[in-house]
């Protein structure tokens with residue numbers, strides 16, 4: 001709707017009085033159009049998944065890409081940690097953590113919550129899942145010990161919420 005753009009910009013403050021009504025009408029129409037547009041956008045997937053959401057409460061807080069010794073034999077020596085930095089618990093069901101190039105993807109189960117100020121550590125190997133510890137149950141290492149390597153945290157819509165590297 002390029003014809004409505006002028007209503008927002010107010011390029012001519014000295015415009016004749018007769019035009020102000022037209023401007024008002026245009027602004028009103030524009031607001032209506034934006035209202036429709038905004039509700040339409042909310043059901044679409046993230047427009048720009050490569051950008052990091054500045055508003056995310058849940059973000060990476062720590063990691064250890066290079067396990068002690070041979071990583072393939074010390075899988076739980078590899079881990080990444082996320083933390084809820086906000087004062088209310090956050091639902092992160094179907095959020096994902098993946099590596100550079102998306103070779104390995106972990107998905108949090110439906111209904112999974114991170115308590116206020118709580119952390120969750122994701123280990124590469126086997127173990128017993130708890131609220132604070134999740135196990136990827138892989139049989140080989142995930143995180144590269146040399147660059148490029150990043151841990152990515154995405155919400156259920158695929159929007160990047162946090163990214164971390166050690167290099």
Ligand SMILES: [Ca+2]
Nearest residue numbers: 065066071143
């Ligand atoms: Ca590693």
Ligand SMILES: [Ca+2]
Nearest residue numbers: 066067069071
């Ligand atoms: Ca190592």
